[in-house]
Amino acid sequence: MKLGKFLFAAAAVTALSTGASAGTLDDVKAKGFVQCGVTTGLAGFGAPNDQGQWAGFDVDFCRAMAAAIFGDAAKVKYTPTTSKERFTALQSGEIDVLARNTTWTFSRDVNLGFEFIGVNYYDGQGFMVRKSLGVTSAKELDGASVCIQTGTTTELNLADYFRSNGMSYESVVIETSAEGRGVYEEERCDVYTTDASGLAAQRSTMSDPSEHILLPEIISKEPLGPLVRHGDNQWGDIARWTLGAMIVAEELGVTSANADEMASTSKNPEILRLLGGEGDMGAQLGLPADWAKNIVKQVGNYGESFERNLGTTTPLALERGLNALWTDGGILYAPPMR
Amino acid sequence: MTDVTPSNAPGQHYPPGQHPDLPPPPGTVGFVGWLKTNLFSSIPNSILTILALYLLYSAIPPIFFWAFIDADFEGASRTDCASAGACWALIDVRFNQFLYGFYPPDELWRVYATALVLILAVLPVLFDNIPFRKLLFINTALLPITGFFLLSGTGSGQDALLQTVETPQWGGLLLTMVIGVTGIVASLPIGVALALGRRSNMPIVRAMCVTFIEFVRGVPLITILFMSSVMVPLFLPEGVNFDKLLRCLIGVSLFSAAYMAEVIRGGLQAIPKGQYEAAAAMGLGFWKMMYFIILPQALRIVIPGIVNTFIGLFKDTSLVLIIGLFDLLGIAKTVVTDANWIGLIHESYAFVAVIYWVFCFGMSRYSIWLEAKLHTGHKR
Numbered sequence: 001m002k003l004g005k006f007l008f009a010a011a012a013v014t015a016l017s018t019g020a021s022a023g024t025l026d027d028v029k030a031k032g033f034v035q036c037g038v039t040t041g042l043a044g045f046g047a048p049n050d051q052g053q054w055a056g057f058d059v060d061f062c063r064a065m066a067a068a069i070f071g072d073a074a075k076v077k078y079t080p081t082t083s084k085e086r087f088t089a090l091q092s093g094e095i096d097v098l099a100r101n102t103t104w105t106f107s108r109d110v111n112l113g114f115e116f117i118g119v120n121y122y123d124g125q126g127f128m129v130r131k132s133l134g135v136t137s138a139k140e141l142d143g144a145s146v147c148i149q150t151g152t153t154t155e156l157n158l159a160d161y162f163r164s165n166g167m168s169y170e171s172v173v174i175e176t177s178a179e180g181r182g183v184y185e186e187e188r189c190d191v192y193t194t195d196a197s198g199l200a201a202q203r204s205t206m207s208d209p210s211e212h213i214l215l216p217e218i219i220s221k222e223p224l225g226p227l228v229r230h231g232d233n234q235w236g237d238i239a240r241w242t243l244g245a246m247i248v249a250e251e252l253g254v255t256s257a258n259a260d261e262m263a264s265t266s267k268n269p270e271i272l273r274l275l276g277g278e279g280d281m282g283a284q285l286g287l288p289a290d291w292a293k294n295i296v297k298q299v300g301n302y303g304e305s306f307e308r309n310l311g312t313t314t315p316l317a318l319e320r321g322l323n324a325l326w327t328d329g330g331i332l333y334a335p336p337m338r
Numbered sequence: 339m340t341d342v343t344p345s346n347a348p349g350q351h352y353p354p355g356q357h358p359d360l361p362p363p364p365g366t367v368g369f370v371g372w373l374k375t376n377l378f379s380s381i382p383n384s385i386l387t388i389l390a391l392y393l394l395y396s397a398i399p400p401i402f403f404w405a406f407i408d409a410d411f412e413g414a415s416r417t418d419c420a421s422a423g424a425c426w427a428l429i430d431v432r433f434n435q436f437l438y439g440f441y442p443p444d445e446l447w448r449v450y451a452t453a454l455v456l457i458l459a460v461l462p463v464l465f466d467n468i469p470f471r472k473l474l475f476i477n478t479a480l481l482p483i484t485g486f487f488l489l490s491g492t493g494s495g496q497d498a499l500l501q502t503v504e505t506p507q508w509g510g511l512l513l514t515m516v517i518g519v520t521g522i523v524a525s526l527p528i529g530v531a532l533a534l535g536r537r538s539n540m541p542i543v544r545a546m547c548v549t550f551i552e553f554v555r556g557v558p559l560i561t562i563l564f565m566s567s568v569m570v571p572l573f574l575p576e577g578v579n580f581d582k583l584l585r586c587l588i589g590v591s592l593f594s595a596a597y598m599a600e601v602i603r604g605g606l607q608a609i610p611k612g613q614y615e616a617a618a619a620m621g622l623g624f625w626k627m628m629y630f631i632i633l634p635q636a637l638r639i640v641i642p643g644i645v646n647t648f649i650g651l652f653k654d655t656s657l658v659l660i661i662g663l664f665d666l667l668g669i670a671k672t673v674v675t676d677a678n679w680i681g682l683i684h685e686s687y688a689f690v691a692v693i694y695w696v697f698c699f700g701m702s703r704y705s706i707w708l709e710a711k712l713h714t715g716h717k718r
Contacts, residue, residue, distance in 0.1 A: 080662040082661070085660075094582075
């Protein structure tokens, strides 16, 4: 990835020279829509639906931002970005926010001049095996053949994990995830490893998903989150608290169905603050007072968005797991809104 | 069939030269004879034939069963496809996306209108005996303008004649055609100019053309696309963007022009020096000489090369997926990432393969027809 490094360096240099101009919110308000960078297609996180509309978990974040700013979740334009060009698109101002299951890492945050505004999905590298193998833990995989995508961090994580546990493995190298599924289904490898959300997506396409299980061990941290440019803190705050409002709304039990009712009947000051009945949080962000209510009403709270796009009722059938609220045994946690 | 009659019965003697023609030996005519000469002429050939038959036998029935007999043709998601074969419901539901990407359904008539304009524009170029050819040529000359306004619109707002449809909403076959047609239309004239420039006696013109051709040919198309998408925005001031599709169109056109230039230069070099000298002796200037004498001959020679470049270009448009444009192949990859259709990549690929094949085969057939039409007796 020499070219990639060069481009990143070039991006960083240009970032220093042009700088990120403040006032993204004013620009966005002036043009009348949020330009949102999304993936070119990843099941559950962002893909065009049958009507040609973008839908998915990351797409919901874009819609939530539009709901907060304009009171209309439809005021988004999507720019599909590949993993190679996503950072330049944000850097150059082509997009206002990037919501594209991007892992929050030190170098991206610091060196590339971006600001991750939070984590909307905690992912990690997992293992999938056939049930007939009789394995229940990754610790029992000594000597297994492992299907792994070449040139990824998953390859390095795998080597580290097996070495630190004193086990050996035989890698079956694959190029793409579609190829990986084929190889794994033909039983040319015992184990298939990639990010846990990807494994779930792969499993849902197999002829009999129930024959395969995901092992409980998660061997790497992949905190995925939306990001904005450095240098415009107001815009960063709006993005951060858009996500925050979705999580807090779930904590407080505010859903798209009861948001209106709660705003008028609730006695809970936290809910009233969130929904704009009390305080001036919206004004502090430069947004209408009912910004959070619009998010919840039009897009839903975090849990609704998760269930709609990734949850157990969808073909992906992902459990909340780490992404459950901190009160439910997960690590999903938003700073208090006060 | 010849009946046995007294005149050709065995033992019958004829004067020299009077013997009637005998029927060919059995086994050299008819179906059996054809088999013998073509498929089983020697032992290695027979083995190859049997091997090929076995391969066909093992490949075609499963494909046929997958694609037709066991296939599901209707449904709203992959869970509706219960049988083991293909799930063509995907194509059924996403048909418009394959053809037009995310173009607004209410505005689709504009795509059809553009297609009609394009067909009318191409006809007089391809065939010289169609009626109203001169009139149609006006349409052809206006194609870049009409096509642009029809597809992208004249403005947004209530009073705009045609609502703006931004290029990120273009996709599928529409986008493939836009990129392919633009590349083909732009690359031929630029290519001719570059080829002439490279053979020019003027050192600066020649140096510029050589530099351009060698530079552009020296980098892969994917690099040019990537540069246009990733590097160009970095050098523009923030907030100044010009359309990603436009950047891509310029890149593709210049790239194919460089290849076209070399193909045409091949044709120019095949023209004997005597042709140039004869044209000059008749008092023709450079441009007239090129227009009336040299280029008509040179271009005819390189028709296969030109069409080859066109076909290559048409398929190379699929590379634009890496800069986030959804051409036909890009759509094929994207539709199967929707959770409802996830994993149906074979159906998706098979469908777009058929579309690509139809277009490429059409171009190939046309070039053969054109070669035959322009064939002037010099052909070997």
